[in-house]
Amino acid sequence: DFLSALDEVKPLFGVSEEELERCVEGGIIKFSPHIDTILNRGRLHINQVRDNSTPLLSVLIHGPRGSGKTALAARLAMDSGFPFIKLVRPVDMIGMNEIQKIQHLQKVFTDAYKSPLNVLVIDNVELLVDWVPVGPRFSASVLAALKGLMDNKPPKGRPLLILATTTERTVLQQLQLTFMAQIAVPNVQTQAELAYIMQQSGAFAEKDVNRVIKEIEDATGGKQIGVGVQTVLTGIQTARQDPDHAGRFVELLSEAVAENRFS
Amino acid sequence: DFLSALDEVKPLFGVSEEELERCVEGGIIKFSPHIDTILNRGRLHINQVRDNSTPLLSVLIHGPRGSGKTALAARLAMDSGFPFIKLVRPVDMIGMNEIQKIQHLQKVFTDAYKSPLNVLVIDNVELLVDWVPVGPRFSASVLAALKGLMDNKPPKGRPLLILATTTERTVLQQLQLTFMAQIAVPNVQTQAELAYIMQQSGAFAEKDVNRVIKEIEDATGGKQIGVGVQTVLTGIQTARQDPDHAGRFVELLSEAVAENRFS
Amino acid sequence: DFLSALDEVKPLFGVSEEELERCVEGGIIKFSPHIDTILNRGRLHINQVRDNSTPLLSVLIHGPRGSGKTALAARLAMDSGFPFIKLVRPVDMIGMNEIQKIQHLQKVFTDAYKSPLNVLVIDNVELLVDWVPVGPRFSASVLAALKGLMDNKPPKGRPLLILATTTERTVLQQLQLTFMAQIAVPNVQTQAELAYIMQQSGAFAEKDVNRVIKEIEDATGGKQIGVGVQTVLTGIQTARQDPDHAGRFVELLSEAVAENRFS
Amino acid sequence: DFLSALDEVKPLFGVSEEELERCVEGGIIKFSPHIDTILNRGRLHINQVRDNSTPLLSVLIHGPRGSGKTALAARLAMDSGFPFIKLVRPVDMIGMNEIQKIQHLQKVFTDAYKSPLNVLVIDNVELLVDWVPVGPRFSASVLAALKGLMDNKPPKGRPLLILATTTERTVLQQLQLTFMAQIAVPNVQTQAELAYIMQQSGAFAEKDVNRVIKEIEDATGGKQIGVGVQTVLTGIQTARQDPDHAGRFVELLSEAVAENRFS
């Protein structure tokens, strides 16, 4: 019966919860209005699954490296309050062969079919199928399994929301791994966004923030910054180790901006 | 003898029936005259097999993603009233290796050779051979098996109709998996078709339907919509969660139209 | 000794005979003078093997899909009256791995070396080596085995005729699978040929034949029809299910002509 | 000791002798002065190995399909009178995996190292390494083994001549399978050569020979014929079955000439 089924999958839930929390450790900084737009759209999808009007819904959360995709997907999953939440990450499958990966995926979906409301976070879905752009290479059999599982309507009364993240939206299109809805996550783009993150970090005096913004504006010619929030946050920590916080941060960030522009 | 042979395959039939019904759960909305044309052509093929004038007939039902191919194939199969109906789906073969897949296919055809009238629905036939456009990749051995089985005349008095669905008609031509007849399934294309589906969904007031149609007409410049019925139906359910049903639906549908046009 | 050797291979012969007959079930309609030319050339080859002046002769029967290659090869083999006739078809090797296929082929040739006059019909020889144009892919080891076996002179007094069919003559050239003689089989090309087949089918009144021919002439601009006899025969059976035989047949045949021209 | 070593390899010799004789069954027709030039060059190589001034010598006999390469190599090997002669053919390795093929080759060379004078005929050396131009494909490990073995100086007093045949001289260059000497074998090229073969066959009256030559001259515009001696000989046998020997032979040969020119 239903209660015992829930018991059965509980340990999995517990494990995932801890991992999900680690994904949003520092909290979500709302450095741009896009962050709210993303969370709102995500909540509509949660609700259409909750009221079973769409019993199977797959949503792709896509954007550049280190832009916060996993943090946002984890946030949405935890906020849903669904009884079954499961995080599927490539790292959990290291050392598995293709057959074992497929069995792992089958188990994840089978577990999901046991609870009355389910959300799966499939992180870096392109890595799950071992995508490498050189070649290109990927695991055709894991991909086939994922397509089959994501296309398979759950049993009555077991609606399922799939939140997948990726840096490789076009790759997934080429692999014909299709989703029923899509949400885009942007890089840090404006000086204002950058200043907001610096302030929230508590690492810089106000005048240092201003100096950095000014020098970055000069270095970038006032154009979009185009760097992931992760690079910004890591750079702040490196710069902090240098007596000249602001100077070192400008150096590091300029390198990151140049790197992204020319590669 | 014959009756016991029928008994033997009954359980398979039962399983398939339930699955087939799930494929047309919401019923077929006849949003376009094409839907009737498709069903009529399909019935001619059912009859030429029924009266054994074509003892082996393979029909390809092709069209874009989410256009209703599976629903229509399932409808035709169930309407045939043939004693043996079998749905073959990629998801049923997840985790099988190539040899197991081939054995599964052989069993399906062998079962079909036992009943006096047979229809096989082979869903997403390109996925059955593990087709991925990147590479491209596919299972040459499963493909070879499928060719051999589809080319093999059934025993006397066991006529067989094969209804296969695909989004990849040209791929199947390249793979030289040939069919004796073909049926095309279209996307939702006109404003009238869209309005009809919105009305049938019961999710919109008449004035909202009009507003949506008008705004979509503006957004698309009055051109063809070109979106699968599945995307339309899912978008309706998402929009329903938003207080501004119509506004959100226009947003979602516009995104889908743009997505299809530029990729 | 010789008689017991013949006994040994008899069961194989029996099986093949039934299969060979199924290949020409409806009889050969001589819709074109080419049919007789093909049968005559084939008989010369049978005779040069029969009188042992060419102890090993490989003949390739090539032409478009559904043009009647297998029917003609089967007809020739059965007419030869040779004591050992064997039909080798890809479907018989489904589920075999490459090693098993090679062993199967070796057995077929070894069996042939036991009888005083032998003919092997190797049907769809490109599929026997698992050819797929995408890639392209094929089984290099089965191909190597086939080359070796087809190049190996039979023991004294055991002349062997190999009749192979294919839709992929140029592919076989590229694979360097060479034959000592070649015979081409054409599509249905002229209005007269089409009319002849319609009459022989008994499905149309004379005035319907005329109407079809006229409308097809219009639709094709009087050019060559270029459709396999199989497509014509199947289309006749589909059209027969429609009250308007002739109209439906024109529709189906026009589609087939267009399909062949533009792909 | 030496005598017992010779005993040891005798059975191999015996088998090869029979096979070698089958390769020149009909005798060598000297339809062109090239045939003598080839045999002379080959005898120089036999002698430089016989007197041990070149203890290891590899010779490549190359030319188009069916031009007589194997027949000439077999003739030379049998004429050498060397105590150890071995014919290595792809057909002998059918069904072996790469490891078994390599072991087979190693055994052939080891056997050769036991006799005071040795000749290996390696027939269709490109097929031995499973070469297929599509891909292209080949067995890298068998190729590596063959390179190693052909590069390995035999023990003192065990000179070894390797006669390899191929239709794919440039392929062997690309595979870096190098030979110390090379001999080219041509097709039948002139009307005189053709007439000579027809006469030797005894299948045509003198006036038929003249008629054929005249008609072929017309059909080819007096250009080179460019057809292998095998095709000529087989065509003669086919034509013989037709009451009109000469007419049928012209038809067949014209097809062969056209085939070679346009593919």
Add this chain to the structure above:
Amino acid sequence: DFLSALDEVKPLFGVSEEELERCVEGGIIKFSPHIDTILNRGRLHINQVRDNSTPLLSVLIHGPRGSGKTALAARLAMDSGFPFIKLVRPVDMIGMNEIQKIQHLQKVFTDAYKSPLNVLVIDNVELLVDWVPVGPRFSASVLAALKGLMDNKPPKGRPLLILATTTERTVLQQLQLTFMAQIAVPNVQTQAELAYIMQQSGAFAEKDVNRVIKEIEDATGGKQIGVGVQTVLTGIQTARQDPDHAGRFVELLSEAVAENRFS
């Protein structure tokens, strides 16, 4: 508990220390100010991990062959004073299959998760994934494992610094093996740098140094030298064997400069 965990991994540490020391055997010659800049940046990264403000930090040390990358990474690791230091080199994995390599990597990371401060030196990271530009080829599964491990946040209180070296920075970008920071190591470029190394080597008299510099200046047209410090040091040892130290060194170095420029 913690102390026993440290004990557990001690042997590993010991082994690595000896190997690390061999990497900087001759000491670091500071032939250019870049050497100090590199060491300083490296120390910032060590500190941001030490104070746990960045619990997981991956740094890529990239530059041409033989430029001193491994020596510098070893120097930094030894100077950190972290309790767990581990050198991961391709040579340690010779003869392991992909699964064993992945298990080895997993063990290295698991060991690192046991100590309060950790640094892994992953030497020639492109070789760890068996990268070869021809093909190109690499181990997709080892790459996937490395991505997963490098993306996996260590447990609380176990910060981890990863110092990876490579000659193939763009390759790693193509393989999407990303790092959170990057440090570039240059070749020997100026005449002054070359003179400094020659002097430190003690192999040349002052006037020989001047002669070499002058002749190299002529030979290179005064342009950048562009040769790794390793080539310079080896060339000095070869030249030392020749009575004409300076002349031979100019010859060898000129060859090296030319080699690098034209390949």
Add this chain to the structure above:
Amino acid sequence: DFLSALDEVKPLFGVSEEELERCVEGGIIKFSPHIDTILNRGRLHINQVRDNSTPLLSVLIHGPRGSGKTALAARLAMDSGFPFIKLVRPVDMIGMNEIQKIQHLQKVFTDAYKSPLNVLVIDNVELLVDWVPVGPRFSASVLAALKGLMDNKPPKGRPLLILATTTERTVLQQLQLTFMAQIAVPNVQTQAELAYIMQQSGAFAEKDVNRVIKEIEDATGGKQIGVGVQTVLTGIQTARQDPDHAGRFVELLSEAVAENRFS
């Protein structure tokens, strides 16, 4: 202890010595001053390893097929007088799989680490990694092992000289198998070089030498000959079998020159 370690590897040494001697059987003819330059450069490298100033040194001896690379490497190794000399040849690894090859290589290096002075001759290093230009193909795992082993500094007091030969210098660069020094071996290029070899062979009267030189000069238009010393020596032996030594030699050599120029 040391003496027993030497004992341990003695058998290997013995085997290699015999094989090394076979590589220079006829002695080195100094047909060009390049031969002495090569031997001198090689001796510098031997000495820098002998005095341990470069404890690990890899030298690539490269040049066209049959130019004498192996003979020169063997000569240098034998002249070094080092206690451990080992010849590694592809032929010794025939029939080994990749794992066995890697283990063989590991053993060779481990043996070398036991003696106080070591030289490894790695012959045709491109074949050791199973390089074939078609594809291209090679063994990525053997290559990886070789890189690891050649990059691994030997234990203190066990200096190691690696002499590798190849016809494929650019391939090794592409495979990123790098060497610390390089030596080029040329073909026979001038008429004077050719005359010198003919004289040393003792196969020609002086006037025959002159006749050959004159005719070759005419045939080549006085340009470089560009043929390996091996081809020259083999051709001399073939020509010797013909009563007209000089005429036949001109024929053979002209063919070889033409062959090299146009392929």
